[in-house]
Amino acid sequence: MQLAVTAKHMPYRPYTNLLPSSDDIWQYVTDMITDWNLSSYIRLSHEVLDAQWKGTSTAGRWALRVHDKTKDVITEAAYDHLFVAVGPDHYPNEPHFEGREMWEHSGIKRQIYHSIYYRSPDVFQGKNVLVVGAGPSGVDIVSRIVDIANSVRFLWIWIMRILTLSKTYISVKPVAIPELSGNIVEGVHVKPVIERFTSNSIVFTDNTSLTHIDTVILATGYKFIIPFLTAGGYLEETSNISRLPDDRTLRTNTRYIWPLWQHMLSLDPRYPLGSLYFMSIPIITPAMYCGIVQTLFALHTIADPSLLQSRDTFFSHLLAQEDRLRAKGFDPDKYGHSVYLNQGSNAYYDEVVGYLQERGLGGMPEIPPLGQNYSDSWRVIDMPHIFSVVVNWLKVESRGEDVVRQWLEGVETEDQWVALMDKLFDLGEEGI
């Protein structure tokens, strides 16, 4: 929903669909760059190749090598502070499957690829497709191709409703975030987890197999890796976070980057606190809002480093947060960056801004006075609420362009968008 992913008090343009398209999102970001005069600071097609700290634990600079792809030249530059904002969905995670290559090369036009390479449903005309994984990408893809492909078989990891009259399959497996279940994809059969591939079939853990699949799409998520930090020796990729008492150097097991205070401030002792910040790592959290909150923290602490507590104090806070997650039954090594499972997204924003408020910054631009939450109350809504609004909006859409425009008539300010969502929610299951 568009408003959930906006910056504060910056709604989308009037008449933008409540469920914005990628073009709408592009427009929103472009408007933001124009309104905030940012274009002169942006270097497109420049890739950071590696970053190395040149200095000590108390002083120094980040030395970056950057590839200018337009001119094909590599430049070097040094910076006091480094913000890593490469996004959580950049490096595909592909599980290892025994026999995958044998299956792929034994049939004509068989293919397996990650959902990051999915572009359009049209190419699935007449194909038999197996989508692996039922996260947002998996759900999104099956819902788009189910009517186009011959049959879509879907490895389902959430609790789903099985619909009749379909040729497709769906599997049920306990999940970390049951509240997110309930997505409905009609016409999809359920299959359990893949056990292995053979030259002519895909075998599942229930000993069933499928022999006629042409395409397997791995909607299996992304890896939290930052190759340019790893290349410079400042982020170890490891299978085990292994919290050794004397070793707090930065590492990732591809799901969790450790040790970071509030998912953004590196506690690695090789450089001063405040030298390396990460943006928008928390998952199932609107990235735009999250990034702005984290930027508030980062910029204020860069401007005044005395705002930063000691590394040990931040470290104790991190351990306490991990303990809180464990107490809820979630392994921090897997779910450490899910603020949704921990304190919740809005509580997270309030904690980060609260840190600044408690240090006398309440009332500064964008920071409410001490005692007042940063998160707008309308953002504190639960998943069933969101689904209800979405379902009713889809009903509005199904009535055609004119009805959509009537609903969007005069909706311009953030308050008016919120009122629109409230109205959709109040319609309840009856809908429009």
Ligand SMILES: Cc1cc2nc3c(=O)[nH]c(=O)nc-3n(C[C@H](O)[C@H](O)[C@H](O)COP(=O)(O)OP(=O)(O)OC[C@H]3O[C@@H](n4cnc5c(N)ncnc54)[C@H](O)[C@@H]3O)c2cc1C
């Ligand atoms: C299929 C899909 C659907 C989604 N749907 C939604 C949704 O409906 N609502 C929602 O809120 N979120 C959604 N998300 C999540 C959302 O896209 C991300 O949360 C958001 O894009 C993160 O923003 P970001 O700026 O942190 O990272 P990104 O948007 O990923 O931007 C990171 C940028 O860093 C660049 N970069 C990476 N490495 C380097 C390097 N070495 N040097 C220079 N640049 C580099 C990348 O090229 C990229 O331009 C979806 C994600 C996916 C994959």
